[in-house]
Amino acid sequence: MLTGFKSLVRKATSLFASPQEQSYPIIIPRSEHSLSRQDLSPNAVKVLYRLNKAGYEAHLVGGCVRDHLIGMKPKDFDVVTNATPEEVHATFSNSRLIGRRFRLVHVTFGREIIEVSTFRANSAQEENDDSSQEKTSLKGKDSARSTHGMLLRDNVYGDIEDDAERRDFTFNALYYNVKDFSIHDYCGGLKDIEDKKIRIIGDPRKRYAEDPVRMLRAIRFAGKLGFEMDAETAAPIKEMAHLLDHIPPARLFEEVLKLLGSGNGIATLALLRQYGLFRYLFPDTDALLQSGWKRDDIDPEAFILQGLSNTDNRIQSDKTTAPYFLYAILLWPSVALRHEEFQAQGMPATPALHQAANMVLDNQVAATAIPRRFSTPMREIWDMQYRLPKRYGKRAFLLLEHPRFRAGFDFLLIRELSGTQLDGLGDWWEAFQHGTEAQQRDLIKSIDARSNDKDGPKKRRPRRRRKSNGANTSSEAQDNTAQSDKSNE
Template sequence: MQRLIHKIKSFFSASDSDLSFQSPSKLKIIDRKQHGISRKQIDKEALDVLYGLKRAGYEAYLVGGGVRDILLGLEPKDFDVVTNAEPEQVKAVFKSRCRLIGRRFRLAHVYFGRNAIEVATFRGDGEGRQSGNRKQVNNTRAVDDSGRLVRDNVYGSIDEDVWRRDFTINSLYYNIRDFSVVDYADGMTDLRNGQLRLIGDPETRYREDPVRMIRAVRFAAKLGFEIEPRTKAPIYELGHLLKDVSHARMFEEVLKLFHSGVAIEVFEKLRHFGLFTFLFPQTHHLLSQESEGFPRMLVIEALKSTDARIQAEKGVNPSFLFAAMLWEPMLQRMEQHLAEGFSRQDAMFAAANDVIEQQIYSTSIPKRFISQIKEIWSLQFRLLNRHGNRPQKLSGHPRFRAAYDFMGIRVAAGDDSLKEVFDWWTEYQNLDAVDQVAFANDVEKPKGRSRRPRRNRNPYRKRSHGRGDQAETVSSDDA
């Protein structure tokens, strides 16, 4: 992270003699010789959209994270386009390749195979403006009683649009007409200083969209930036507003947070600002009851593993993240069911349903991931039985590798009771098929154990309250 900050300062120090940064109220046009952005750094699909709009007579700019990351010497992941063309006009330009989405924010997606470039129309100030030969009035922008923006389809010009964006470093516009960078909000200065600053009054902006608080955390962790004091101060008090964000959107934001490659830093910052409790309330509750590093060290080890996979450009699965975050709450609930006389298997499934049902009041979890989470948890107990042909069957399970890795983070977090089992499975996987059979036959067969009396052979069905995903059994669905 320090190398990134040094690189940022080096870039801007080389440009300081050519640039005079504006105050937030003054426009600065930075020409192509001064900013260093090359079209070779922009995806061909994004360039096709920019040039397509330009040829149709519209203004077209690259904006947001794509511009920011190129200026910082990072590889951009997303390229967003903004234009004065309204969504229907964008669709007229790109025809069948364009799909209009959204109600709160009307957007156009231009598709190139499976990839899509998002195109947004300049947002206005909502006070009514002259747009060409027609007047647009404030009838498509609304906030609720808490100040949250619930609809925002008032269109405007670029000099209105900039004040509707979140952070100054995300409000730099790359103009495809002359290849300049347009800076209204002093974003270049904040890039140079490694500072994250909201545009406008921070409390108002957070109330408009509470997700901006966790975006601030993510950008600060990802870029190694400091959050500017006025931008930082309201976060400590306004975290409760996240409860009003749609659970589906919160699921997507959680993945962005913890699949960012800097998940450990994100986790620590979320706890610092008191935001983690609104994402994983059950886990947060147990964090205050740590015993010999658990569950905090388990979460840390899981995030460390996720960061390593992302840095190695390996795939990550949301089910692994949620399985790690909710493992300790599930175990605690499972112990309660065991005390009630449930069998171990029934206790685990009932606990899994209880904990997941509680979690979806904070973040939704798609059904396919719920099934995978349960499988990872169930395999933690099944992997303990390694005699005979069981290892061969278990190693062919679709979730075996995830479960093995999960056991690995449990060992790394300090659960020494599993080390011998984990080492056994590590060695087993390195043997050929014949040696695996012999290796498994050398394991002492587990002694029979008395069963607890069953009060209900399927207690988790009884507790499902009619929710289809809660009555789901642990089946081998596809990854």
């Protein structure tokens, strides 16, 4: 995966014993690395050239450079420049300014968005360094911190060296210069890639306090890349995990999708639990897993691992996954527990399920926000788990047409694969989906509706005709007509 890369790093760092003693930046000319314009997004290259033509400095930075050097296909192409957001916006008619905490420009090319940011300086340094304040005053100064030290706004502009120092991890401080196609390493990222190390730039405690999400990013890179966290980078995480309580739930929702929905969910979940971070993302689920609760029809840990395995396999096979399906998996054990509790209190099965879903979702949104466009299909998937066993009469045909049938069926299969015994329900529905109409009707006849559905159809009592005289009948008819007229009004 790193063919030719080790020799490149050795050549670049041969004069020094450690990254701390290395002279930076290390500049790798085009002749000594394999990253070319053919590996880049054509639209990202257009943005770089347009900014250069307008007189600004511009580089690709971070993940797209890192991933190529590791041997992965780059996906996100982020541009960094010395132009202010307003200057970038004025340069591109197909752009818009976004953000307040971190002001950015999105340049849109159809469905592709190239994110452009201005070189940032370390705001902590700005507050204590008069010379730095003077250096960046021409570009603007706008930063604010919470009482916990978290950056609420980070719009202090600087130069490329400042920008590299304030990035999170060393391998994200790699810059590609389109003018001469060279790669610039400012913080030892090349050596850390060779050593498969995740190392934060600067003092870990201060950097995590500035933005606690950096702890989640460290975990995500460890799960995604298979790298090991540097000891100093990992040491404060358990102690500082509680700072995630101060991150807006909407931001954590997006982080969860990156953490567990990127094809490395199982490894990432293990790391989140190991470092005490999972409880701040899914408090109910974490408490359930810690308690060891299980019952005959569900083993929470086995189910979640099976669900993440299914998601990982789909992503690694370039298939799509839905965020609501991932969240439905992670919250299902809690829904099952609450459902059991409400039924024990005498509540009927269906109302108990709806009440359980409400409670679990209400608790979850306090940690990670879940948009309604996702919470609604989650409820439907859970509801399908109690509807799919009800196959008598026309119900099987109606369920097959339900817009959430496929997701509910896939969810059912995950339950079976995790050890839940459902009497061959998954196989029955698999055959029903692909059978002819005659075969489908035979499948319905082959099941005993009452044994498969305790809430099956009940015999209706014959209606008793009430004896009445003609006068009363006429009076009742008038009353009914009056009520009908009133309702029509």
